[in-house]
Amino acid sequence: MEKKDTRSEIVRIGTGIIYRQGYNATGIDTILKEAGVPKGSFYHYFKSKEEFGLAVIDHFAEGFEQRLATFLRDEEVTPVNRIRNFLESGLARVSQNACTRGCLIGNLGQEMADQNERFRERLSRIFAMWRQHIADCLAEAQQAGELAGDLDADLVAGVLLSGWEGAILQTKVTKSPQPMRDFLEVMFSTTLRRQ
Amino acid sequence: MEKKDTRSEIVRIGTGIIYRQGYNATGIDTILKEAGVPKGSFYHYFKSKEEFGLAVIDHFAEGFEQRLATFLRDEEVTPVNRIRNFLESGLARVSQNACTRGCLIGNLGQEMADQNERFRERLSRIFAMWRQHIADCLAEAQQAGELAGDLDADLVAGVLLSGWEGAILQTKVTKSPQPMRDFLEVMFSTTLRRQ
DNA sequence: CCAATATTAGACCGGTCGTCTAGTATTTAG
DNA sequence: CTAAATACTAGACGACCGGTCTAATATTGG
Incomplete structure (x- = not known):
């Protein structure tokens, strides 16, 4: 073809x-x-640059979705550590790019959310999917006793996602991977610690 | 003049x-x-649009700096609650704007960090200042016994800042203030809780 | 071979930044 | 007070680049 x-x-x-x-x-x-x-x-x-942009978003989201699923379904690792591995792989990627680029979905969200409703909707849906994947994994962690059962998995998943996006932004702006490392350390030693 | x-x-x-x-x-x-x-x-x-852009950044940062200082030096409130008040005032602002705009410094950071080194540097310095203000306030909280002394105030300040920026982004993309509320709740009930 | 479709070529319009020449106001100096 | 220097305004202009469109060309299938 x-x-x-x-x-x-x-x-x-x-x-x-x-x-x-x-x-x-x-x-x-x-x-x-x-x-x-x-x-x-x-x-x-x-049909237009807009249509093309949406295709780019879909293309990226598809690839990302697969990567996320691969990590979060890794039965060889405990649920919380699956999330940790995923985030650390992201950190490694950003470092390789000299702390540039960040996350395409986050970038476009920042740039386009107020500018184009179709973009905003699509990006929002993608974030919601990611969040759901993380929440499922956290719930699994709770069932396995790896995480306190009184945490709201969905809530924490959202904070994990938004916090991570923010850390990526800081990394871009400061040109140092430290903000991403710091986020990992604080998150896994306070919110996500076994308690 | x-x-x-x-x-x-x-x-x-x-x-x-x-x-x-x-x-x-x-x-x-x-x-x-x-x-x-x-x-x-x-x-x-x-001299150029670039010069003008830098002037805009400075103008915004100046105003923001004052607002931040006013909140964080409010002696009528405990240090941790000063931070909380500040973040909640930001949440109120974003809500008033129908969850649009977000944070100018964060927006420009996302848009310009990889595109213009002068912008990147200036934005990075501004973030560093904000972070320092927050860290000072957290250290004060520790001295007052409001916060565990074994926390690294500077580290937590950075995570608070980046996490907040991320929450603002999510709010913009989802057009709901919930991500910002969620971040507040998780932060103050886990990382920043009296322990 | 012809008709329908897939693809290419480049003209086109509108908007961008930054410059430039002229002109007007304001300040300074003797 | 006048004259010269400076600060500011006015908006046309050029060069360029963006997305879009129409017309021409290639390709395919019947």
């Missing part, structure tokens, strides 16, 4: 560039040039 | 617009039109 190939190539390349530069700062020409696709083709595959 | 008046009017109006729309999405014409200042004046007062 030529069609799908070119289309997903544009999405793949575009995801990387938008990850680095943001949505508004990224021109279509830039993406097409890097993808080696002529400009005229773009509007054959996408 | 006519000079200062026009200049600070441009900055004042510009701060509001950039707060709402972000830096890249805001054109100079838009600001000048709303301020009722002709375009020719802009480049008399600012």
Whole structure:
């Protein structure tokens, strides 16, 4: 299928560039040039830049979802440590990128939430899914006696997610992975400690 | 001083617009039109859009700094509750704005950190100052026996700040103040509880 | 071979930033 | 008080880049 190939190539390349530069700062020409696709083709595959942006979000979320599931279903590790492993893998990734980029969904949330309702809705749904995955894992931890049963798993999952996004932002701004490390340490030694 | 008046009017109006729309999405014409200042004046007062952006950051940080200091030096309240009051006043503000805008410094951090080193540095310094204020207040809480002495005040201050920024982002994306409320509840009932 | 579809090419319009020339007000100096 | 220097305003302008569209070309299937 030529069609799908070119289309997903544009999405793949575009995801990387938008990850680095943001949505508004990224021109279509830039993406097409890097993808080696002529400009005229773009509007054959996408109705508008907005439609393309949504496709980028979906593409990224799909990959992320898989990564998250792989970690959180790792039966070889206790539930709380699955979350820890996942977060630490994220920390390693950000460090590898010299503390740039951060999280694409968080970036677009910050940039687009007040600007485009369709983006906002989609991003919100993605965050809700992530949160649900984490909450399930925390509930499992409670059943296994790894975590105090009186905690509200859903509540804590939300705080874990938002706190993590905030730590990623700090890491970007300070250009140091320390904020992410600090968040891990405080979270796992206070809120998520076995008690 | 006519000079200062026009200049600070441009900055004042510009701060509001950039707060709402972000830096890249805001054109100079838009600001000048709303301020009722002709375009020719802009480049008399600012060398470039970048210089202007930095002035906006400084202007905002100045106002914020004062608000923060007012709360954290309120002798009528215990140190931990000063922080709580401050965060709750922020929550009230965001709610009033229908959960839009968030925090200007956080917004610009997300948008500009990877794009402009001068912006990044300035924003990073501002975050560091805020963090220091919070850490001082936490240390005071420890001396007053309001908080466990074995906590690392600086560490917790950083997590509080980054977590708060993350909660603001979630609030923007979900269009609900719940993430900010949840963060408050979890923070003050686990990490910051008297123990 | 023809018709329907997939793809490309590049013109187009509108908006951006930053500059520039002219003109007007205000201050300073003799 | 006048004259010269400075501060500020006015808005047209150019160069550029954004997203979108129409027309031409290639490809496919019947």
